Amino acid sequence: MMVIEKYDCAIIGGGVAGLSAAILLAKQNRKVILFEKEIYPFNKVCGEYISNESLNFIAELGIEIKKQDLPQITTLLLSSPLGIAIKRPLSIGGIGISRYSFDYQLYQQALKHGVEIKTSTKVQQIHFDELANHFTIDFDTQSIKAKIVCGAYGKNSNIDVKMNRKIRVYNKNENFIGVKYHVKVNFDTQHVELHNFTGGYCGMSAIEDDRVNLSYIIKTKQLEKCNNNLHQMEEQILCKNPFLKTYFSNAEFLFDKPLVISHLHFGIKNCINEHLLMLGDAAGNIAPLSGNGMSIAFRSSKMATKIIDLFFENKINRQQMEQLYASEYQKIFNQRMLLARLIHKSFGLPYLTDISFIGMKALPIMVDWIGNKIHGDKF
Secondary structure, three states: OOOOOEEEEEEEOOOHHHHHHHHHHHHOOOOEEEEOOOOOOOOOOOOOEEEHHHHHHHHHOOOOHHHOOOOEEEEEEEEOOOOOEEEEEEEEEEEEOOHHHHHHHHHHHHHHOOOEEEOOOOEEEEEEEOOOOEEEEEEOOEEEEEEEEEEOOOOOOHHHHHOOOOOEOOOOOOOEEEEEEEEEOOOOOOEEEEEEEOOEEEEEEEOOOOOEEEEEEEEHHHHHHOOOOHHHHHHHOHHHOHHHHHHHHHOEEOOOOOEEEEEEOOOEOOOEEOOEEEOHHHOOOOOHHHOOHHHHHHHHHHHHHHHHHHHHOOOOOHHHHHHHHHHHHHHHHHHHHHHHHHHHHHOOOHHHHHHHHHHHHHOOHHHHHHHHHHOOOOO
């Protein structure tokens, strides 16, 4: 008879949300297994900007981020499709670091604390047994059991499809693609920049080794208009913004080919599905213009692990754990995620964006207010 190994917690996905949750649970002496479909270290599409609200938490995970020679980001530069620019100081600020480097540091820290990590592994099936009050997880040709399962698999996953998980999107006809490059270019390392163009926007920030992360999202129909050719689309659409034209014309592109993700929606998800606690982007995609997805991932992991600990200490049952996580998640994140989505909907509309930038230049306090609302307090 095959013996199925048992765990306190299984985590599906090894990005910043999954790895930080695994580290915290392991530090509470829980038996943790984490599944990641890639092999560390690897790149992924991300703005690679970490708000300073997260620095104390990162130190709590055991990562000495403040001792690393990383760009200190203090200023926000925005531009409209026509190049109308607004520059404002950031009240919180942040740092720039690649996911290639940062996720690998978290991965090493998780291993140090005894987390079992299955890389190059895709979970096929998750089943919750109501009577036994535990999960069975199938992967490759194996199965394990776990008392708690956290979904931390990012924006898109086969697990969502198998659970028939509903995502309430604002416009079902609006699909986006996300594209990421690392470049070397003349760039102010204290800046995080957000440049608008028809159908999308591009974020830029400095990371380690004198590199700059250049990432953009754009409506899929814009790519279709350019014969599904990224280079043609960048020349014909993105480079109508004079800032982006300068950067694309002068940059040294460091990847062999761009990283691309498709079928992006920015809608409302449930943070509990079939008894799984969803973390980070699996719980709800914050529109990337906020540049704050990593901090939300960290905070959701910290919140979830505190509540999971109450469950393991028999202070609350499973139903109470799920209700508490859902209510805390909504209280902390819903307002800022909704605001980010509303701004996201208005950006990329050429005339409306240009006009709104004229108004924001006259009243820059509006930009400061939006920036403060999208970010959170230190935790």
